[in-house]
Amino acid sequence: MSNADWATKDFYKVLGVSKDATTEEIKKAYRKLARANHPDSNPDDTAKHEVFKKVAEAYDVVGDPAKRKQYDDVRAAPTGFGGGFGGGGGAGGGFDISDLLRDRAGGGGGFGDMFGDIFGGGGGRRQSRPRPAKGQDVESTATISFTDAIDGVTISLRLSSDAACATCSGTGGKPGTKPRICTECEGAGYVTGSVGGAFSMNETCPVCHGRQLVYDEACPTCHGSGRGTSARTIQARIPAGVKDGQRIRVRGKGGSGENGGPAGDLFVTVKVSGHRLFGRKDDNLTLDVPVSFDELALGAEIKVPTLGGAPVTLRLPAGTPNGRTFRVRGKGARKADGSYGDLLATVEVQVPVSLDEAAREAVQAYRAATAGRPLRANLFEES
Incomplete structure (x- = not known):
């Protein structure tokens, strides 16, 4: 949903709460309306189906603190500029808000740039920095002696794991080229898909893979994936008393994260050799x-x-x-x-x-x- 839609819809009214309602009051109102209008409870009442969709849409925005703030900012924007936002080109000198947003999405100057902070970049969704992502978890196996299992031991492990591409530093673009906002998700990093008709959920954008930006020329090494393979040797401490077949977690020793995200973890399955006595x-x-x-x-x-x-x-x-x-x-x-x-x-x-x-x-x-x-x-x- 674009911010232009937000500007014309009163989600608080849909939920029957005031603009100053608390998060708990909003949640309570949503649950009451959702139960009363759920398609499973009203299989033949199409009117209630539509009400349920509107209630779910409203709660998806004002039920999320970040989206609610963005929505409130959009609703608080000036309603007139040189005659107000209205139908295109009327006598009052009005213009269509969608033209304003298209101007911003197209990268032009003027009103789009002026209201960029209110409506966000990328065609109506607030553009943010690419979200940090945790690195890949890595699995490994180590065989140690019976005595080392009892006393504990530090071992060296040679690991190959997923990592940011060394050529493009994880961007997925050809070095030297500039990115642009992904048009598929409008810079959000995710798209909204329908689940079971009345329900919807966010999924990682299939075009930008959550990076929010795309390049016209892909990195020649990773072919746009932004990922590569890292081989390294690490030291891992196996605690005293470890049992045969036990899985040890070593935090932060997995694959490197993206966009400043934390590294993944290393999971070592320990095999213990038998003892003579x-x-x-x-x-x-x-x-x-x-x-x-x-x-x-x-x-x-x-x-x-x-x-x-x-x-x-x-x-x-x-x-x-x-x-x-x-x-x-x-x-x-x-x-x-x-x-x-x-x-x-x-x-x-x-x-x-x-x-x-x-x-x-x-x-x-x-x-x-x-x-x-x-x-x-x-x-x-x-x-």
Whole structure:
């Protein structure tokens, strides 16, 4: 909608509110009218369909603070100049406001330039600087060692990402040429499309791609897209305690933004290599500890390793069952709150593959001593 349309329409009257109405009062009035006249509720009432369209059009302007200010500026403009705005060339010396706006849109001088600040450039829409746009987010994968995942590590990543074209600096135009206001969106950077008949929404202009300006000669490198590819090496910190498959966000390390917009983010999916001894369960480390039968039967003190630290001593009580897990506090992975998980050490009896004569005699003596204690009797008891 052009500012010429704004000058002839009273959106406050359409919504039934005063010009000084608050944002909340405008929203409340719009919702009430929209419910009463919505096409879904009144499928056969074309009159209410038209009312709904007018209400939606009015709220789209005065419901948006920036558009409302622009609309109020247009409505407050002088209503007469050398006889007033009126039909073209009347006795009163009037002229059509659309001629004034066309004069401005065509880049001429005179009245168009004089009222440019009120009606905006580009044929009726207020021209603004190209809007900042956030840069592209970048995805990458990094494989780190088990120890680095527990302790944290800084890695180097070679990235290729979307960036402003180096030839045209992101404008999309051939260097040395001058831009002009996009006629498709009239310098707004967006166009309004219909959604479901009665609804409308703003979409990025397909001609200028939101830049608001176009060039008659496209950049020979990017062919008018304004975008190119940037290859660079960055340093990324992988925090301590990261898990296999976890996705880490590194802010501001993605593609560069447009028109002063912020850079995108880098998302690194971490792959963690396995360890020869240790495993992981949530924030705890796991360790299988080989032990002998006599150590479990008679009890023992054994030393077990920790990841990156000094060994610790486990005290096995006499009669410890095979597969029992002992917990060593604070020797696991680092948690998000800075504390540490535990080391879970599970004892596993190792059966020797072969025995020398003395060992064989000792085992046979043990068998004889425990022969009266059948271990599997309960397997054959009826329930």
